[in-house]
Amino acid sequence: MRAVIGGAGEVGRQMARVLSARRNDVTVVDTDETLLRGLKDELDVMTVTGNAAATGSLLRAGIKGADLLLAVTKNCEANILACSIAARFEVRRRIARVNHEEYFG
Numbered sequence: 068m069r070a071v072i073g074g075a076g077e078v079g080r081q082m083a084r085v086l087s088a089r090r091n092d093v094t095v096v097d098t099d100e101t102l103l104r105g106l107k108d109e110l111d112v113m114t115v116t117g118n119a120a121a122t123g124s125l126l127r128a129g130i131k132g133a134d135l136l137l138a139v140t141k142n143c144e145a146n147i148l149a150c151s152i153a154a155r156f157e158v159r160r161r162i163a164r165v166n167h168e169e170y171f172g
Contacts, residue, residue, distance in 0.1 A: 069133045073119025074140035075102040094128040120145035139164040
């Protein structure tokens with residue numbers, strides 16, 4: 068399975084750890100190069116420096132042909148937008164980390 072993870076924080080790092088241990092093709096997108104460098108040194112994953120809510124960054128991460136997008140940045144709006152972009156590229160499974168009640172109607 069090809070997975071793209073938006074966000075290299077604690078949640079993204081754990082997701083990358085689990086998915087890569089199960090021999091999935093994982094790419095992590097984040098704006099923080101230091102976090103990405105540490106992640107790449109620790110795990111067998113690809114990294115892309117960029118905004119996980121930007122089409123260009125997601126394209127560089129391989130969103131075309133991805134099976135899963137996990138949008139787990141600390142920004143709810145960015146996560147929702149990333150899932151919307153992934154839907155345009157027909158990513159079948161899209162999960163956004165959303166923790167503000169205002170989005171749950």
